[in-house]
Amino acid sequence: MTAGHHDVSRGWFDRACRVTPGGVNSPVRGFRAVGGTPRFFTSGRGAEVVDVDGNSYIDLVCSWGPMILGHGHPEVRAAVEAAVARGFSFGAPSITEVMLAEEICSRVEPVQQVRLVSSGTEATMSAIRLARGFTGRSVIVKFAGCYHGHSDALLAEAGSGVATFGLPGSAGVTVGAAADTLVLPYNDAAALRRAFAERGEEIAAVITEAAPANMGVVPPIDDFDRVVARTAHEFGALLISDEVMTGFRVSRSGWYGLAGPDGPDTADLFTYGKVIGGGLPVAAFGGRADVMALLAPDGPVYQAGTLSGNPVATACGLATLQNCTDEVYTQLNHVARAIAEMTSAALTAAGVGHRVQRAGNLFSVFFVDADVTDYEQARSQDTAAFARFFHAMLGQGVSLPPSAYEAWFVSAAHDDDALERIAAALPKAAAAAARQED
Ligand SMILES: *Cc1c(COP(=O)(O)O)cnc(C)c1O
Numbered sequence: 001m002t003a004g005h006h007d008v009s010r011g012w013f014d015r016a017c018r019v020t021p022g023g024v025n026s027p028v029r030g031f032r033a034v035g036g037t038p039r040f041f042t043s044g045r046g047a048e049v050v051d052v053d054g055n056s057y058i059d060l061v062c063s064w065g066p067m068i069l070g071h072g073h074p075e076v077r078a079a080v081e082a083a084v085a086r087g088f089s090f091g092a093p094s095i096t097e098v099m100l101a102e103e104i105c106s107r108v109e110p111v112q113q114v115r116l117v118s119s120g121t122e123a124t125m126s127a128i129r130l131a132r133g134f135t136g137r138s139v140i141v142k143f144a145g146c147y148h149g150h151s152d153a154l155l156a157e158a159g160s161g162v163a164t165f166g167l168p169g170s171a172g173v174t175v176g177a178a179a180d181t182l183v184l185p186y187n188d189a190a191a192l193r194r195a196f197a198e199r200g201e202e203i204a205a206v207i208t209e210a211a212p213a214n215m216g217v218v219p220p221i222d223d224f225d226r227v228v229a230r231t232a233h234e235f236g237a238l239l240i241s242d243e244v245m246t247g248f249r250v251s252r253s254g255w256y257g258l259a260g261p262d263g264p265d266t267a268d269l270f271t272y273g274k275v276i277g278g279g280l281p282v283a284a285f286g287g288r289a290d291v292m293a294l295l296a297p298d299g300p301v302y303q304a305g306t307l308s309g310n311p312v313a314t315a316c317g318l319a320t321l322q323n324c325t326d327e328v329y330t331q332l333n334h335v336a337r338a339i340a341e342m343t344s345a346a347l348t349a350a351g352v353g354h355r356v357q358r359a360g361n362l363f364s365v366f367f368v369d370a371d372v373t374d375y376e377q378a379r380s381q382d383t384a385a386f387a388r389f390f391h392a393m394l395g396q397g398v399s400l401p402p403s404a405y406e407a408w409f410v411s412a413a414h415d416d417d418a419l420e421r422i423a424a425a426l427p428k429a430a431a432a433a434a435r436q437e438d
Contacts, residue, residue, distance in 0.1 A: 044071025046413035065274035070413020079319035097309030114286030120244035120273030121149025131205035145215030145375025159214030200235035210255030211359035241267035250360030278320030350430035392429035
């Protein structure tokens with residue numbers, strides 16, 4: 001059954017709104033940018049999710065990335081069930097956290113050590129504290145439109161929900177907390193060099209999404225990644241490559257694997273999340289051993305977590321990564337390309353100006369008439385057209401991220417049947433996007 005009634009979802013949303021602000025536990029889930037009522041999901045299998053009204057959808061959210069193998073992958077499920085049978089949490093070292101750390105380090109050469117945490121927010125926040133501890137400097141450079149979680153220092157001109165709702169930052173962040181954050185336009189090497197020329201001695205680190213995908217997908221152009229690394233290193237600052245979204249999704253070594261080994265232009269610290277938990281809360285930061293050595297209990301930079309390295313969550317993440325074989329990445333690339341191309345073709349046929357932008361198998365659709373290379377351009381997109389497109393897809397049983405500023409996520413379980421269902425929904429959705437409303 002495809003998407004029809006959603007009275008039961010509406011009922012749960014009403015209940016949710018009474019006990020939770022906006023009815024959701026993460027803002028973008030709330031449909032504010034597209035209108036309407038969020039669906040409450042009860043189950044997922046492979047590429048498909050089912051809501052409380054019994055409607056089924058092809059899932060192009062995939063929990064915002066973690067469900068890279070699709071829902072309910074049998075081997076991941078078996079690993080989680082076995083872990084649950086052994087115990088939920090010990091607050092003491094356990095085996096799967098070591099194995100997950102080994103798996104991450106083995107995939108990314110410059111990651112010599114990692115510390116596991118429970119969210120991407122924690123990973124980037126901790127990496128920044130570590131970079132400040134290592135360099136003895138205060139200033140952090142970030143790029144407009146990049147999202148690095150919701151810690152105070154990183155919300156300035158952030159992507160994801162902050163972009164979706166058009167916010168400059170967040171209330172509740174003190175001037176002091178944001179004073180040491182320098183925000184620069186993405187893909188602008190001259191602005192970066194200027195900032196370093198002026199304040200290079202104060203800059204502890206540059207943090208960047210390895211390939212930005214939280215303002216829609218805006219890949220680095222003209223070697224921008226390398227320019228960032230080289231400039232930071234020239235001034236003794238660290239580079240933090242935020243691979244929370246790209247990590248182990250775009251290749252078996254994340255964006256690092258696609259960009260290739262780049263010697264001294266490699267990041268010093270990397271952050272991970274999403275895929276490495278396989279749907280349970282696991283994230284990590286890691287990198288150079290001499291930097292990581294500053295972390296407590298070895299060094300003076302404090303960082304901790306009651307549930308960090310949780311045995312059930314790490315078993316889920318480990319099984320997910322172990323099943324991310326070369327065939328999985330081949331399938332992800334194939335599916336992403338197919339959906340990107342069929343979407344573009346449908347929009348072209350309907351006369352809708354757009355750009356499909358890609359970074360490996362991450363892609364998003366901008367309703368714009370020119371390539372998007374930074375946040376300012378991303379914000380020029382026609383979000384009303386996206387909202388019409390989104391609802392037409394949802395109504396035909398395809399669940400997209402409810403924001404024009406988010407990447408679309410595929411899984412290895414997206415098969416020909418899933419592609420056919422998406423293809424069947426596109427013409428109507430493209431026509432909806434084309435329809436001018438006044
Ligand atoms: C999702 C994301 C984060 C934040 O991770 P959470 O687990 O939601 O805290 C940080 N950085 C990037 C690049 C992300 O995509």
